[in-house]
Amino acid sequence: MDVHITRSTLRGTARAPPSKSYTHRALLAAGYSDGATVESPLVSADTRATARAVTAFGGAVEPAGADGGAEVEPDLTDADALAVEGFGGRPAVPDDVIDCANSGTTMRLVTAAAALAEGTTVLTGDGSLRSRPQGPLLDALGDLGVRAESTRSNGQAPLVVAGPLAGGEVAIPGDVSSQYVTALLMAGAVTDEGIEVELTTELKSAPYVDITLELLGDFGVEATPVGAGGDPLDGAAGAAGFSVPGGQTYAPSGGTYAVPGDFSSISYLLGAGAVAADPGGAVRIEGARPSAQGDAAIVDVVEEMGAPVDWDREAGEIAVERADLAGVAVDVGDTPDLLPTIAALGAVADGDTRIENCEHVRYKETDRVSAMAEELEKMGAETTEEPDVLTVHGSESDLRGAAVDGRGDHRIVMALSVAALAAEGTTTVRGAEHVDVSFPGFFDAMADLGTDVERDGAVE
Numbered sequence: 385m386d387v388h389i390t391r392s393t394l395r396g397t398a399r400a401p402p403s404k405s406y407t408h409r410a411l412l413a414a415g416y417s418d419g420a421t422v423e424s425p426l427v428s429a430d431t432r433a434t435a436r437a438v439t440a441f442g443g444a445v446e447p448a449g450a451d452g453g454a455e456v457e458p459d460l461t462d463a464d465a466l467a468v469e470g471f472g473g474r475p476a477v478p479d480d481v482i483d484c485a486n487s488g489t490t491m492r493l494v495t496a497a498a499a500l501a502e503g504t505t506v507l508t509g510d511g512s513l514r515s516r517p518q519g520p521l522l523d524a525l526g527d528l529g530v531r532a533e534s535t536r537s538n539g540q541a542p543l544v545v546a547g548p549l550a551g552g553e554v555a556i557p558g559d560v561s562s563q564y565v566t567a568l569l570m571a572g573a574v575t576d577e578g579i580e581v582e583l584t585t586e587l588k589s590a591p592y593v594d595i596t597l598e599l600l601g602d603f604g605v606e607a608t609p610v611g612a613g614g615d616p617l618d619g620a621a622g623a624a625g626f627s628v629p630g631g632q633t634y635a636p637s638g639g640t641y642a643v644p645g646d647f648s649s650i651s652y653l654l655g656a657g658a659v660a661a662d663p664g665g666a667v668r669i670e671g672a673r674p675s676a677q678g679d680a681a682i683v684d685v686v687e688e689m690g691a692p693v694d695w696d697r698e699a700g701e702i703a704v705e706r707a708d709l710a711g712v713a714v715d716v717g718d719t720p721d722l723l724p725t726i727a728a729l730g731a732v733a734d735g736d737t738r739i740e741n742c743e744h745v746r747y748k749e750t751d752r753v754s755a756m757a758e759e760l761e762k763m764g765a766e767t768t769e770e771p772d773v774l775t776v777h778g779s780e781s782d783l784r785g786a787a788v789d790g791r792g793d794h795r796i797v798m799a800l801s802v803a804a805l806a807a808e809g810t811t812t813v814r815g816a817e818h819v820d821v822s823f824p825g826f827f828d829a830m831a832d833l834g835t836d837v838e839r840d841g842a843v844e
């Protein structure tokens with residue numbers, strides 16, 4: 385699908401969708417349990433992939449209050465809550481290949497879950513996912529005595545995993561994906577021996593492991609970050625490793641778990657307000673309660689660029705006003721998913737925006753560093769790309785509408801749509817249907833705020 389966005393003035397209120405990261409973990413944690421209800425879940429292409437995996441392991445996921453009929457894949461669309469029948473920490477050997485579609489989180493978390501099964505699981509995904517790195521997780525599981533292989537012997541899916549996993553000590557790099565650590569901690573809790581993870585490099589994307597630790601705590605599961613001397617730490621930042629005792633049981637208090645709003649998704653709404661809010665008003669975003677999400681840092685970034693932002697944390701509401709933005713330097717080591725948004729804002733801002741520590745952002749649905757540099761250049765922006773720094777030269781940029789490619793990547797589509805709000809004329813964003821991965825209602829929310837957006841019906 386193509387969307388055509390013309391420079392617009394926005395006002396009104398948008399609601400943040402529920403968090404993708406928390407929903408994946410909650411569905412799988414509920415799968416590891418004897419059953420739980422996940423309230424206000426994100427139902428999107430990626431979280432459906434995790435729901436399918438829970439089902440493949442012998443659990444079931446359906447809208448809460450449904451009759452528990454025999455549908456193989458119940459329609460979860462618009463469900464306010466999902467009832468998950470768990471597999472009690474003992475995944476069955478799936479009847480078929482698990483299709484993780486476009487979702488890295490699903491593939492990593494489900495690979496470690498598959499290692500618990502007494503038999504063989506095969507995992508695959510779309511072309512993008514089959515090009516992303518899985519090698520460090522496969523090696524770690526191999527070191528723990530599990531058969532974990534890439535069918536092409538290149539560290540990429542399709543993957544073959546044959547358990548069972550008993551636990552033990554393992555070393556893994558932390559600079560490719562934090563999802564490997566999350567995967568080992570979630571599965572480690574139900575092994576016999578538990579797992580001690582030693583990091584062989586600094587941990588990137590550390591707040592995502594904090595999300596995992598927070599959610600595990602809410603499901604009654606203990607896991608601890610440890611410092612270089614083996615001392616327990618409060619959070620994942622600066623950890624030398626992690627420890628999760630085995631033999632634990634997943635069970636959320638009261639049998640339910642509620643998913644908070646998604647700050648990566650909020651970044652586009654906040655960015656849209658900062659570049660296009662009506663000068664006499666503001667754009668308001670609901671569903672923005674604080675949680676462990678590192679991507680809440682977007683509030684500070686937008687403020688530092690000069691847009692007035694008022695975040696009422698208790699009400700979970702953010703108001704943002706338009707301003708003439710100025711370039712900033714931002715380290716995205718902890719917040720890789722903010723790179724596309726910050727690059728788009730940098731193209732609108734005056735001066736240079738330097739996005740540092742971004743090499744791991746190249747291992748996502750696409751190489752987002754190159755993708756943003758190249759697509760923003762089509763709109764007239766000047767950029768400089770280094771291996772781990774992207775600089776957007778705002779003052780040299782004269783943003784104008786152009787035909788740009790979303791690269792089959794939801795975040796590239798949404799970030800380019802934000803830049804389009806401030807570009808002269810009309811911008812066509814190709815492959816816009818990919819927003820379904822994390823923010824299915826994105827273009828409805830943008831239209832409700834006053835964006836001049838036309839959608840072509842055809843799906844590419």
Ligand SMILES: O=C(O)C1=C[C@@H](OP(=O)(O)O)[C@@H](O)[C@H](O)C1
Binds near residue numbers: 404560744
């Ligand atoms: O665990 C998670 O929910 C995620 C972790 C991050 O990936 P990496 O740890 O691979 O950087 C992030 O980019 C991704 O969108 C979601």
Ligand SMILES: C=C(OP(=O)(O)O)C(=O)O
Binds near residue numbers: 404486487488749
């Ligand atoms: C990288 C992302 O997700 P995943 O790793 O789950 O594909 C993302 O949502 O930006």
